[in-house]
Amino acid sequence: MEVPAVSTAGSPANTNPDIHQIEDVTPSGIPAPDAIINVKANVAQIVRVLNMGGTESEKLEQMKKQGRSILTLCRNKRDRITPDRVEEMSKRFADATLYLDWLDTNVEMVPRINTSAKIELVLTTLTDRNNNVPEDLVSKASALLVKYRAENWGQDTVPDVPDVPEEDAVPNAEPTIGEIQLPPANDPVFGTGGIMCGIILDTSNGRKTYRLRVDIPRKSPKVYGHNDIALGSWYAFQINALFWGAHGARMAGIAGSVTTGAWSIVVASTYEDLDTDYGNTIYYSGSNSHDNKNPRQAAPASQGTKALHASITTQNPVRVLRSGGSASNRSQNRYLPSCGLRYDGLYRVASFRQRLNKNGGLYDQFKLERLPNQTPVDELRRSSPTTEQPELGVMAKYNKLAGKHIVVIGGSKGIGRGVVEAALESQARVTLAGSSQQSADAAVASIKAEYPGAEVRGVGCDLSRATVEEDLDALLTRAAELGGGEIDHIVYTAADSLTLGKLEDLTPDAALKAAHMRFLVPVMVGKMAKKHLRGAAEGRDKSLILTTGSIASKPSPGWSVIAYFAAGLKGLTRNLALDLSPIRVNAVEPGAVNTPLWDTAYKSVAEREAALHEMCKGLPVGRVAAVEDVAEAYVYLLRDTNATGETVQTRGGHHLV
Known part of the structure; x- marks a missing residue:
């Protein structure tokens, strides 16, 4: 997680140069963020929020369900509802309000979403007075209808994320509703004068997620020109730039219209092999430029690429933001900020040319030229972010993981997923390995939804095969390629079922199968570590x-074989610390942790929950650990360069009782 610096994006508007601002869409009447001066948030004020699925396909599936639920709800006329159902219907209307709030702050509307989730039908049904919908819900639905219709349902808008084919949609668990305590208005970070103003930290679903606040109107980014944004304005995350109207997308690097051109772009080190940044001149690649393998024909133009082509025709100015952070520490681009995003002024897209990517495929590369009479980029680079940044906790002396490349084997779920997120919050770059490419891709999509701008990639690797040594070698080779050629740390958290049955029923085949993941694979990981670290x-x-x-x-009855492997791993750790020196080798010894792995150990959810509840009663901390608790132990070992041959225990006091 990038820690915000002191300078805020809400600084006075820059008037240099004097370039007119062009509205791309009909104004919606939503006030600019200047309205935040009237916002008052009491410390005790609680708001309810809707948590949807992680991947884009999951979210779309949940939107369909929400739409069907609302349409069914509106068919139940109030005069036909029995008195005992009034409270239930009121609650369902309140939940529908949360869905509209989620739409307004989390979804960039495009025709595909409107069609698939029947957004227009849902909103028009809610505004139909014959349906006796509560007035506050009618108002919200009406405002969204006006907004979406004014924007022609995003017909010409560059999508914030790539389209996901319908057949890839995988329904997730049912949406959950959480509660968030709003920060006070004078909060130094999230208050009206803080760098995170307009954003709220949501931990209600067990993970850290940044959200746009519903109660504070954000500024429209759909403008050509400075949009009253000062040159050098700095943003902790891309979602902050979205709130202030600097950039028009939460995740995508290009925001704009395929008809009138891009409003803004983000230059980052992610596409350093395709882009070239000279400060006043930038050669910038279109969307999906890495993927094409055809040397004679460029890939079909994405909406983002079309927007840049439109910018050549219209010559509307484009706001350019440069993004730094973990990857920029190794980048050759000296213009990137050390962290966060910085607004560097207006450019025009002058022309484009075609180049070959690393796969030998053609891609469109656009030449952007900075408009004259603006503060020099070198001056902006020296002044933003400010030198006061360490006061908010960004101190390289202790944040030793910034820019490091960490491979987490088993990082798609459970403890490994927690280690991935903890590493990203420490500004590291992460490659996670899942049991298949599909599971790895799903985990990456979910993580990026929660950590926009995070540098995380996924690789599939089935470690259950007899070719585990070759598979690990291929995995780490691919991870190094994705991470810029070098791996700094390897974390192994992969595991299989906890269940082996009673000792008297144990067969040699079952024992050998269990030994594969818990004995053989860790040994092979140690062997490969020497080659790849x-x-x-x-x-x-x-x-x-x-x-x-x-x-x-x-010890615990019924766990003899697992105890054998676990104890052996402690000995392996100590010896590998000698065999692999100066590479540091350590281990983490967690106690009971609430992860999906427990699902395989019990026949039903009820049996699982009963067992976890029983474990809680005997622990001094009074609860089973969460993933984010034990992930801290891994972060400690990653950071402490003096630790090797150690096993860090995080057991909730289990050893005391």
């Missing part, structure tokens, strides 16, 4: 972290 001999910190379990230290 290059640079330790030159003084660069490299480390491997394995995962054992509290059963290694405290």
Whole structure:
């Protein structure tokens, strides 16, 4: 997670140069964020929020369900509702309000979403007075209808995320409703004068997610020109730039219209092999430029690429933001900020040319030229973000993971997923490995939805096969390629079913199968670490972290075989610390952690919950650990360059009882 600096994006508007601002759409009447001066948030004020699925396909499936629920709700006329159902219907209308709030703050409307989720039908049904919908819900639905119709349902708008084919949609768990405590208006970070103004941190679903606040109107980014944004304005995350109207997308690098051109773009190190940044001149690639393999024909133009082509025709100015952070620490682009995003002024798209990518495929590369009479980029680079940034906690002396490349084997779920997120919040770059490419891609999509702008990639690797050594070698080779050629740390959290049955029923085949993931694979990971963690001999910190379990230290009936493997891993850790030196090797020994792995150990959800409840009663901390609790142990071992041969225990006091 990038920690915000002191300078805020709400600084006075820059009037240099004097370039007119062109509205791309009919104004919706929504006030600019200047209205935040009237917002008052009491410390005790609680708001309800809707949490949807992680991937885009999951969200679309949930939107369809929400739409069907609302349409069914509106068919139940109030005069036909029995008295005992009035409270239930009121609650369902309140939940419908949360859905509209979620639409307004999380979805960039495009025709595909409108058609698939029947958004227009849902909104018109809610505004139909014959349906006796509560007035506040009618008002919200009416405002969204006006907004979406004014924008022609996003017909010409560049989507914020790539389209997801319908057949790939995988329904997630049912949407959940959480509660968030709003910060006070004078909060130094999230208050009206803070760098995170207009954003709220949501942990109601067990994960950290940044959301746009519904109660504070955001500024429209659909404008050509400065949009009253000062040159050098700095934003902690892309969602902050979206709130202030600097950039028009939460995740995408290009925002704009395919008809009138791009409003804004983000230059980052992600496409350094395709883009070239000279400060006043930028060669910028269109969307999906990495993917094409055809040397004779460029891939079909995405909406983002079409918007840049339209900018050549219209010559409307484009706002350029540069994005820094973990990847920029290794980047050759000296104009990127150390972290966050910086607004660097207006450019015009002068022309385009075609180049070959690393796959040998053609892609469109656009030449952007900075408009004259603006503060020099070098001056902006020196002044933003400010030198006061360490006061908010960004101190390189202790944030040793910034810019490091960490491979988490087993990072698609459970403890590994927590380690991935903790590493990203420490400004690291992460490659996660899942049991298949599909599971890895799903995890990456979900993580990026929660951490917009995070540098995380996924690789599939089935470690259950007899070719595990070759598979690990291929995995780490691919991870190094994705991470810029080098791996700094490897974390192994992968595991299989906890269930082996009673000792008297144990067969040699079952024991050998269990030994594969819990004995053989960790040994092979140690062997591959020596090959792939290059640079330790030159003084660069490299480390491997394995995962054992509290059963290694405290026996429990029925767990003899698992205890055998867990205890063996502790010995393996100590010896590998000598065999792989100067690479550091450590292990984490968690106790009971609430992860999906427990689902395989019990026959039903009720049995699982009863078992976890029983574990809680005996623990001094009074609860089973959450993933984010034990992830901190891994982060500690990643950071402490003096730790090797150690096993860090995080067991909730299990050893005391």
